[in-house]
Amino acid sequence: MSDTGNEIQSKDFIRTIIDEDLASGRYDKVHTRFPPEPNGYLHIGHAKAICLNFGIAKDYNGMCNLRMDDTNPAKESMEYVEAIKDNIRWLGFDWEDRLYFASDNYEKLYELAVKLIKMGKAFVCDLTADQIREYRGTLTEPGKNSPFRERTVEENLDLFEKMRNGEFEDGSRVLRAKIDMTSPNLNMRDPVLYRVLRANHYRTGDKWKIYPMYDWTHGSCDSFEGITHSICTLEFEDHRPLYEWFLQTLGLYMPRQVEFARLNLTYTVMSKRKLLTLVNEKAVTGWDDPRMPTLSGLRRRGFTPASIRDFCSRIGVSKVNSVVDYAFLEFCLREDLNKTANRVMAVLDPLKVVIENYPDDLVEYMDAENNPEDPNAGTRKIPFTKELFIERDDFMIDPPKKYFRLSPGKEIRLKNGYYIKCVDYKTDADGKVVEVICSYDPATKGGWSEDGRMVKGTSHWVSASKGIKIEVRLYDKLFLKPDPEVVGENERFTDFINPDSIKILSDCIAEPSLAEAKAGDNFQFLRQGYFVADKDGTKEKPVFNRSVGLKDSWAKTQSKNQ
């Protein structure tokens, strides 16, 4: 997408291929498709594929279909179909009326298989799964022909029909293409087209007793839909000869398959199987847990569609296996939210401040800019009172050098409020500071002094009497290890889950305007980070998730000095 208008992207290798295909006349249009299997939720890796397929269609004035690659009844469901559609729409893409299901083509696929049998190019095989594996040979040794390979066309036709009719046990027979058991490419060693599986399919119910395999189905569907460029991930590179064999043998229209490297991110896992494990083992609260790399999770974490699209465009496309820094994803979010998120003030770890020379019952409504990066964002009023809360981190009795915040005798600015100077403080029996007593300078209203007096520090604050209570959920990386997928002997990726990936702060105070926040609203909590209103919140107790912290150079210098 070029909705930020400033992407200067050199052409990736896929677009270069498309240019060539268009120039040579191999194709006269561009038609892509995004073909998920509805057996899990979409993740950021799928977003890369979605942006690629829909993005290419848009760039070339073509179309992109959405197709459910549903050929395995055991794992698929309507819940996933709906979630997938919802996620893609949210990301900002539109398949218009072109939502297809591989399962809608089962009959057509069956007829094509019959045709293959009649051509003598497919046969019913009675070998068990184990035997098929044995006959297949190994990576370095050729396989050998199935004893059932030379059945007559008539017998194959009869057997295949009986498979369809449910006359055989699950797994007892398969239909196989007759290609070459000595091929160095294992995919060409008489691959299975159909297996007997008398399972209930989420769309076709119990109509089918046999189900087609991926290779057989995928290319055919691409062909039916008139796809020009079938873009898929690297692991299908070895399948391309088979993809082409099917279409060529049947004399069907042939799209061009192009493979690219899937996305990997540091500190996260990116396979549906592993994500399912996290959900099933309750390591997270669900597919939309804000720590999940799923689109639903990222959405709830506060990621915007624009930030994810931007990320996908910036990481580029290539055939090199690579791992992108999680920090890069965070950068893209900050980049977007800095321009779009309204600033508000919330105190996560409240410390009471009493301004001794401020009138007891006075409430002043101070003007505050909603977003300094966006002149159109407007302003709002924030109540200022004698008793306030500031961040506990913003006060120190005995501060180190270069500490610009509040400490005894020091003056700071309260953002959009007044300059205040610390005159005293109170501690409890343990020596913990419980209250800071300050004086304010009435001439600095709005946070500005006419006399040119400079203050080095500026703090955010919330009125003690007018502020509202909120719950804040601080999220961190789900895994401690940059590469949790790399495990040793006797290790599981779940061994590396970060026990502190969520910290719940239930006594935070925020300015009153936050009571109006709706789930999904993004904010910048001044000086702290970007937060998003969560669906768990109520009017009485809004809940906010931290999407990503602000860059914190002070924290950095501090940790360096330790």
Add this chain to the structure above:
RNA sequence: UGUCGGUUAGUGUAAUGGUAGCACCUUGGAUUCUGGUUCCAAUUGCGAGGGUUCGAGUCCUUCACCGACAGCCA
């Protein structure tokens, strides 16, 4: 002892055979009513050898290393 694909700063990604760039990260500095933003600057790179060429990241060649593939999953 197989087939296919790959190798450019820490990370990701560019470069009709013609000065190896960009972004993130990191580090300095300037600006700032957010220790944010913005701006400036710096460090760090063509897997190795040989060849062709006036000139090679790019072409040829040898080698090394990495990844995928032996589901009736996709």
